[in-house]
Amino acid sequence: MTPSRSEYNARHLSVLEGLEAVRKRPGMYIGSTDSRGLMHCLWEIIDNSVDEALAGYGQEITVVLHADGAVEVHDDGRGIPIDVEPRTGLPGVEVVFTKLHAGGKFGGGSYSASGGLHGVGASVVNALSARLDVQVDRGGKTYQMSFRHGEPGRFLDKGRPSPHAEFAPFTEGSELDVVGRAKRGVTGTRIRYWADEQIFTADARFSYEDLARRARQTSFLIPGLRITVRDQRGLPGTPGEFGVHEEVFQHDGGIAEFVDHLAVDSPVTDVWRLHGEGRFKETVPVLDDTGRSRLTEVERTCEVDLAVRWGIGYDTTVRSFVNIIATPKGGTHQAGFEAALLKTFRKQVEANARRLKAGTDKVEKDDVLAGLTAVLTVRLAEPQFEGQTKEVLGTPAVRQIVARVVEKELTARLTATSRHGKQQAGALLEKVVAEMKSRISARVHKETQRRKNALETSSMPAKLVECRSTDVERSELFIVEGDSALGTARLARSSNHQALLPIRGKILNVQKASITDMLANTECAALIQVIGAGSGRTFDLSAARYGKVIMMTDADVDGAHIRTLLLTLFYRYMRPLVEAGRVYAAVPPLHRVEVVNPGGKANEMVYTYSERELDGLLARLEREGRRYREPIQRYKGLGEMDADQLAETTMDVRHRMLRRIRVEDAEAAEHAFALLMGSEVAPRKDFIIEGAAQLDQDRIDA
Known part of the structure; x- marks a missing residue:
């Protein structure tokens, strides 16, 4: 038998009308049905209130995230029209919330410039809501209408409003209920809705951070507009976890x-x-x-x-x-x-x-x-x-x-x-x-730069003490203070995979200097050249010549200053290196305690890295009845160590301790660098005055 051919004619076509199309294909209107789509629905409602303020008819907007999953937006604009729209015979409120491509932003009479111009915002949100209540203050009265899945009617609430309450749809004609009186001259709109759980994914959530960011942004764009955001959900991990959290955004300076x-x-x-x-x-x-x-x-x-x-x-x-x-x-x-x-x-x-x-x-x-x-x-x-x-x-x-x-x-x-x-x-x-x-220099450098081995000529700075290994992941670059530390470190290092680069004194403060001054500075240029990955926008992490860059500075105030200057350079011009966790600070010991052993047994050398650790060690030795030689050696610089001590405590991978430099919050770090190293003197002066009382004067080398 010949297989019958499938019929395909007009009766197989589906015609979706009104809000039914929105519920069938929500992604066409809000992009997705996850948290992003949920937030987009909220933006549609907020944007309508913002348009009122933009047109000069409102100064306050309040957004409330309720504990029951509802969200409420309240503005003091003119209020949605409550009179009958002549073409449809429906109240203006119902037209706005049930008819696609309907609103006050098409003819140009109500809004000369508006964000919600497609006319689907409020109606789409209504279609995708399990329940939506709208109240309008106009003419001394408060009007209300409710919707379920976009259908107008009344919820028979018993106590607090709920999307699960019994619903009675309008059958013969829509009615706009008067539920209260408004003060004379007071106008505005309140919209409260519950997103439909059947439409949105189970993990869809309103993001307080995104909401606050959007509110702050809008307050900048409309000077004088006051936006209040209140979170009453008490969700773990949110600012309102332990109680109601509220922020108010108002900026009169504009963009x-x-x-x-x-x-x-x-x-x-x-x-x-x-x-x-x-x-x-x-x-x-x-x-x-x-x-x-x-x-x-x-x-x-x-x-x-x-x-x-x-x-x-x-x-x-x-x-x-x-x-x-x-x-x-x-x-x-x-x-x-x-x-x-x-x-x-x-x-x-x-x-x-x-x-x-x-x-x-x-x-x-x-x-x-x-x-x-x-x-x-x-x-x-x-x-x-x-x-x-x-x-x-x-x-x-x-x-x-x-x-x-x-x-x-x-x-x-x-x-x-x-x-x-x-x-x-x-x-x-x-x-x-x-x-x-x-940019041009980086491009040329990238085209010509190759990892040099012992048989090739090297264009690296003469003061670089290179390692033999070409394995980037295993190789390490130690940045040391001056020639004295270099001499000791050269004897203490493992020449196979540890390279040394000495710097003279304190490098340029790049937080205040221009990029031209930075590139012209000998120490900064040498660091960029040795690391080999460029700088700024052209920095290429994959081209870095070393797996670890380790700052090995003295354990004193000057050493801390040099380390801060180096960090400023890395953060500003080689930030991916910091973000990848490839920048470290060596942790040299502060003290060496020689513990006397009884008999002919050799004395034991114990290193401590803080005053607290030293006090703990001495207390333990006293309890155990053991003696130690006086005075206890306090290292002020790496040059005071011999090569064996430096290797054992700071450079040998089997015994050393490194502090990894991380950037958990780039903006906070940038502010910290600007405060400590920037050109603005007044904030730094205030910082120093506030912290002066906490400083131990014995730590100052003077």
Whole structure:
């Protein structure tokens, strides 16, 4: 028999209408059904309240994470309309929460610039909620409507509201209940909802950290807006684990204050604000009086507001926003910003090539972005986003508008005639050129650098005492203080896998110096050359010539200072080496105690590494009735040890103790380095005064 052919006709097609489509394919609207999608639903509700504040109709937003799994968002905006929408015959509240692509952000009459422009935010959240309650304060009354899975009705609560309470859907017509009275002149909206456990994964959770970060960010973008975030869940591992945790975010300085908050390194320039706007035309569908959609050419205005600041570091932080909605993946506005940056700096470097000694090489984008902290915001009506998650701006005309504004405003900054302006512009251009030279130098070095063995000529510094092994994982580089320590260490080392590099005195404080000064410093340049992996943005961990880099400094104040200077260099310009756990500090002993053994037995040498350990040792010897020779030797420098003692206590892998340098919190470490080693004197002075009483004066070598 011939197999029957499968039929496929119109009756096999499914037509999903309204919120049913959202529940069937939630990922199309919120990206995923894990914690990220759960947070996206919350952003949709919060963004609606933020839009009210952005339009000038509200000053406070409160977000509460309830212990029963619900989340509540309360604002003091105008309140969702409660009158009947003429086309549907439904109250405005029901239209907003049950109809896709419906809202006040399409015609342009209510919101000139808004983040929630696709009109699916509130209705999608409603569709994916087991229960949603909305209360609106308008006209001296408080109105309420409830929904289950997007269907309007009433919950028959017995006590506290619950998504599991009995539900009575509206059958004949929807009703907006009046549940209370509002004070005269008070308006606003309260939305409380429970996410549907059937839609979201079992491990989906609201992240307090993400919520607080978003609230802080929004408060920077809308100066004067007060956002309160309260966590009542008591979840382990959260700030509210042991009780209700609340934070209030309000910043009146705008995006300039935001840049100061984001920047962690010492400044090369002040925070520069660049403003401008441009107009463009686009053809969009517009509803006429009859409800029909007609393609109409409309003129738009795009406002550009930008805050930039360059620091001495090489990390780049750029945050971009469209109508205060974050666009983490950029878009046309960020592309225009970066293109204008590169074009402007290339022109300025070419115009000042002789003074900057730039040669004929061209500046690249990474050279300009090094050390940049920037916040870019654009405001325009009905922006085109790529997808409902609004992570990428797609409006083509915005690119040229942003580029023109940035080029004009930045050129004015770089060609300023005031003394302060010229000084900052000059320092910035020198930094960009230094980054360019560093990149070119690193590329050449990477192309030519090879691990030298004993049969090859070496281009390493003459003072490097190299090891024989070419096994990177096993090899170690000891950084020692001066020639005296080098002489002892040379005899104490294992020449097979331990290399030595002496440094003279205290190296350059790179926290305050420019990258040009750092590369010009003999000690810093030697360290970078010997490690062999480059520096800054071009650092390549896989090219490092040693598995361990060990700082072996004296156990005194000067040794601690040298170690701090070295750590500053490693952290700022070779950070991956620190993050990989390949930087160590040797721990030499502080004391040597010669314990007298009875009879003809040789005396025993015991080393201690702290005053507490010494006191414990002496107390133990006294209890055991054993004697020790006086005076006890106190090592102030490695040069006081002979080779056997240094090998036994500090260099021999069988007996030594190393302290691994870790970076658990990069931002906290950066702040610590800036405080102790930066150019700002006042905070360091306060730190010294506060800690002076805790300092043991006997530890100061004076």
